[in-house]
Amino acid sequence: EAIKDFEGTGIGLMEISHRSKEYDKVVADAVALFKELLHIPDGYSVIFLGGGASLQFCMVPFNLLEKKAAYLNTGTWANKAQKEAKLFGEVIEVASSKDANYTFIPKGYTIPHDADYFHITTNNTIFGTEIHADYDSPVPMIADMSSDIFSRPIDVKxxxxxxxxxxxxxxxxGVTFVIVKDELLGKVTRPIPTMLDYRTHIKENSMFNTPPVLPIYTALQTLKWLKSIGGVPEMYKRNKAKATLLYNEIDRNKLFKGTTAVEDRSLMNICFVLNDQYKDLEDEFYKFATAKGMVGIKGHRSVGGFRASCYNALPISAVEALVAAMQEFEKAH
Incomplete structure (x- = not known):
C-alpha cells in the first residue's frame, strides 16, 4: 500500500523525496525502535547504509584499524572479513576452527590488549554454529550480526x-545496519573517503545520499511487529523452541546426525546430514522433503547435507512440518 500511496501524499514510497518530512520520520522511527528493542545505551549511533555486510568488511578497518586488529575465524564470512582487514594493517587471527571445517566455536584464546579492536561473526550461516554469549573483551569488540540480530537479547554496551x-x-x-559507539570514530590517521566514513552518515542521519528507502521502510514494519509480540525476549523464546524441536529430532532419528559441536549449535541455521550408513538416501530425502513442501533445505555447496534456516519470520509450524517429514522418511526406511 505504501508503494502505491505513501502516508496519503498521493505518490508512492519509492517516488517521494527521501528529504521529505514524511520519509524523514521513517528513518527516525526505525532508529528509535532499534534503540528501544536492543536497549542501546547513550553514546551509540544507529545508521542505515548500502553495500551489505561485505562492504563493512573493509569499512570497519578503514575507520578503526590504526595498527593491529584481532579476528576470530569461525566461518566463511569471518574469514572474508579478516582477509579485507589485512589491506589496512596487521591482523592477528586469535583462533580458528577452519581446519575442522568450522564445526565449532574456538575457546580459550587470548585477545591481544594492544589491538585496536576484536572482530567476531556471531552466527555462521553456512556451517550452523553460533556464539551464544556476549564476550568480555579488553579492546573494542566488533560483531557481524547479519544473521542473528534481534533473535536473542544482547548487551550492546x-x-x-x-x-x-x-x-x-x-x-x-539492500540496507545494512550499523550500531557504533561514537567515541571510537575519528582516531585513525589515514584519510577516509567521504562515503566510507561512518561520521558522514551519522551527521546526515543516514541521508548523505539517497538511502534504500523500501528496505528501511520494511525494516520499520518488522521492528513494529517485533515490538508488538513482546520484543527480543519473546523472539528468543520462539527461536529456542523451534531449534529445540528440530535438534531433538535430529538426535533421536537414526537416519540423521548434526554436524557441529552441540554447545555451539546455531538457533538460526540448523545443519544436519544423513548418518554414514544411510548416506545413499540423501538425494531421496531431499526429493521427499521437497515434495512435502520444504523449500531451501539443501545445505550450502561447501558442506552438503541439509540446512534448515529458522530465522525470526519462520513460524514453528514450518519446523513441525519438517520434523513430520523426517519421521515419515524414517518409517519408510
Missing part, C-alpha cells in the same frame, strides 16, 4: 560496533 545485512531478520536485501 559490550560491543564497540555491530553491523549486518538486513536480509535475514530485518528487511529485504
Amino acid at each position: 559490550k560491543y564497540g560496533l555491530i553491523y549486518g545485512g538486513a536480509q535475514k531478520n530485518l528487511a529485504p536485501a
